[in-house]
Amino acid sequence: MHDVIRVIKSFVEQRAIGVLTLTNMPRVDILKVCAPTQLAPDIYRPVVSLILQGEKRLVIGSQVLRYTAGHTFIASIDVPVIGEIVQASASAPYLAVRLTFDRSVVADLLRDAQGLDETPDHRSFCVSQASEDLLDAWLRMLRLMERQDEIAVMAPLLEREILFRLLRGPQGAVLRQVASIDSRFSRIRKALDWIKANYSTALRVAHLANLANMSPSSFHRSFKASTGMSPLQYQKHLRLYEARRRLFADPGHVAGVALAVGYESLSQFTREYARMFGAPPARDVRGHSKNTRTDRAGR
Structure with a gap:
């Protein structure tokens, strides 16, 4: 081998x-x-x-x-x-x-x-x-x-x-599981598709469980078993990843980006962003810009 x-x-x-x-x-x-x-x-x-x-x-x-x-x-x-x-x-x-x-x-x-x-x-x-x-x-x-x-x-x-x-x-x-049609996993995929299409919308587990045709408790257990995280954590990851992508592409609009990805509180957005990426948005963007300039200079 x-x-x-x-x-x-x-x-x-x-x-x-x-x-x-x-x-x-x-x-x-x-x-x-x-x-x-x-x-x-x-x-x-x-x-x-x-x-x-x-x-x-x-x-x-x-x-x-x-x-x-x-x-x-x-x-x-x-x-x-x-x-x-x-x-x-x-x-x-x-x-x-x-x-x-x-x-x-x-x-x-x-x-x-x-x-x-x-x-x-x-x-x-x-x-x-x-x-x-x-x-x-x-x-x-x-x-x-x-x-x-x-x-x-x-x-x-x-x-x-x-x-x-x-x-x-x-x-x-x-x-x-990719091809399963009638399994519990295929029903979880319906909920995942909804979250991805509506990541900036307030999430209700009861609504997702209904989409998956499961009880809320069973849905929550199955979702976490499949993805490694809860529905709210999954949505948070999508929101913050998209926020970071937008900020790197167009720095300087932290409040607007926070609102666009579904955060009503700028302080909550900043706190959760820093917890995930190790720095608040503005500092993270400055570090990214600096590293990008350094990489270009070194090529």
């Missing part, structure tokens, strides 16, 4: 350009970070990533995940995360490959495949060791970067194989 990882790592490192390299395969990219780094809070879409070198730490709600070379991370819903590259250097950068997968492919595989356990797990994300078969599929997918004329035919087939290998492995229960 380690030999395959070394082959993939060497192949990827030679082709990585900057922090993020978009490949010529649909929804496949390469990540390269050359020093320990606190990553910007982000919303992870349904994704599978393979770590090739270095170490990463993710905080999802109250849960902390750490993973290193040979581990696969998978998320089956949109998950708010705070990440950190723990181990990386110029001589041994953090390297990973990532596939933002197509949900419909998972549904097709579940219809076609035999012998897959249909009982879903309630958690929507996990980390586990990649199998040799999965690593082999990743290697063949990445080698398509050198075979442009084969991508249209082979990339969809290899995406199916990567997802098929995951479905048959320890992360299969998490991935199966």
Whole structure:
């Protein structure tokens, strides 16, 4: 297994350009970070990533995940995360490959495949060791970067194989939730969709439970099991991530941004922003602007 990882790592490192390299395969990219780094809070879409070198730490709600070379991370819903590259250097950068997968492919595989356990797990994300078969599929997918004329035919087939290998492995229960129609998880997804579309609106758990056709207590337990946080915490993450994005793009309008993302109290917004990002909005924006200028000067 380690030999395959070394082959993939060497192949990827030679082709990585900057922090993020978009490949010529649909929804496949390469990540390269050359020093320990606190990553910007982000919303992870349904994704599978393979770590090739270095170490990463993710905080999802109250849960902390750490993973290193040979581990696969998978998320089956949109998950708010705070990440950190723990181990990386110029001589041994953090390297990973990532596939933002197509949900419909998972549904097709579940219809076609035999012998897959249909009982879903309630958690929507996990980390586990990649199998040799999965690593082999990743290697063949990445080698398509050198075979442009084969991508249209082979990339969809290899995406199916990567997802098929995951479905048959320890992360299969998490991935199966993507395509489930009648499960409790699919009902939680309806509530997630509502929160994402209405993150600036006051949230009532009873309304979300009704959307999910569940009792409020059952809904609250299931939601936290799936996302790692309560509905109110999930909404708060969405609000603050969006606020930070807006402030970085257009500094100097803290009160307007706070109101736009759903906060009626500027003091509450400032307090919760500082708790999540380590500094109040104005100072955080100044630090970001300073780092951006430094990065540009150093290029």
